[in-house]
Amino acid sequence: MVSSPLAPSSQPPQRQPISRPAPVDPQLALAVADDGFLRSLLTDSLPAIAHPHEIGVVSVEVGVPLPGQGRMDAVITFEHINCVLAGSYPDAPPPPDLNSHRQYQAITPCHSDLATLAQNVSLTEAETLLARSGFAPDDIQHILNLPSQGWHKSWWYSLTPEGFLTVPFQRHIRSRSYADGTCTLQFKDHYAQQRPEGFRSQPQKLPVVVHSPQSGFCDNLAQINLSRQALTTPQTILIADDLSELEVEGYIRQNVSLYRQRSLEHMLNANCRSCSQTKCPLQGVDSSPVLACRSFRPVDMGM
Template sequence: MVSSPLAQPFQRAQPGNGLSAADPQLALAVADDGFLRSLLTESLPAIAHPHEIGSVTVEVGVPLPQSHSAHGQGRMDALLTFEHINCVLAGSYPDAPPLPDVHNHREYQAITPCHSDLATLAQNVSLTEAEALLARSGFDPDEVQHIINLPSQGWHKSWWYSLAPDGFLTVPFQRHIRSRCYADGTVTLQFKDHYAQQRPEGFHSQPQKLPVIVHSPQISFCDNLAQINLSRQALEIPQAILIADNLSELEVEGYIRQNVSLYRQRSLEHLLNANCRSCAQTKCPLQGVDSSPVLACRSFRPVEVGT
């Protein structure tokens, strides 16, 4: 049996509890980037690790194709699209592994005996595009400027990790990047990799789509699952996220066994009930202000109890 805070043992949620059916969809529509990422990383089971996720977007109230809906009127509550990253720059996020500890040339050669051909990352793009591309790859602002302003024979060397199919990091490899800046203001970025055995997949990430369904407590487990399955069939993918609270232990186990990841509906409430007085966003000038006129906020984060 699955143990989860989503479960209330053998009790079905009662209609009318918590948010109305429309509220979670509205919360998803105004959700910020951090919250959308939490849908992927904090669901049960999680869809992806933080280092596997690039950009994230959401569409709300997406119609299903007529072939996948009753009378052509079906829809999924939301469609989440995210970039699934293949390679991670060492040290580019808080939990990322640090630079490999290579003390001598022999150790370095042991993990970099092979090298790839020179590949083009971006050709004749604007300076702004080149900087944005490098920043999305994990380089900090100083590193971005260093790469952009390299001399003609210069290379920027950095350590990276490939992602295995299960999302875990593999043997490190070294990536050499160079830039070419032209008189018309455009930039070309090129790279080659030095690796142990299997060639890394470069900078490419793959877009993935996931249906997000809001649980309807007034209908049966089977009917909720049928709606999820219609969305999955329309997208031709095996996974889905169900936003729910107060499921029974049997329902939690049933959804998980059907490859559905569960996310707490209560986590959406703060998006629609902003209160500057009890907000933890210290960088906001209205944080802690009793007279703030703000009623809904993308960045509202409630102060944790006990802090």
């Protein structure tokens, strides 16, 4: 066939590119991010900071001053769960089935000293604390109304650094009520070898740094190290995109968890007309009022 500029083209008409929202300022995205996004920072970074079931309450501060001069882009604070009450949620194993006293002794030969969980708190605060730990309402009332020599016994499972449940341990909890309406909660653990860490969780803080493409690798790493030193933590999250393979390897080897900046844009910017979520009733609708959507997935504009 002879090619002619007047002959009709055999190629399909090209799609006109759809305008994209302007890139999101990562610091602004952090300031307005919801709970789901903050958890995503911890679970979807490479390497991940924690597994989803290890994370309790999460919060973030933006523009936190550094000692001396400068500031941290953000500081994320989260409740790192290190043990769970048996049967407290659907995926939590039930209490162990111990058919003999010998089996019980095999996994509880050691015991910890008595520790105070909450001192002179109101009954409402005590109920909230126990409920957040996974206790059912009946168990909470049993703990708060124990006689002076009574103990509430429950089975728990510790989490390994990899997030797996280990051998069970038994926890004894008692309460002390006072005339002013407050109470004190105390506990001690019976375990096989390694003492459980804390009661249920420990608060952790780590910096979140936004990658500066104008600065070199060493300058960005220096900012990361200053932030880690200020919080006395070995970990940090770096929000970045389009890093070279060598930079990615370098950051990870320096114990930096990488989070793609594109996730921020998908989190806050939405365009239903150019979204590929076919199950959404607003997918492809030009007049959609939605401006922000966690499920937004842009259509691949490649030809």
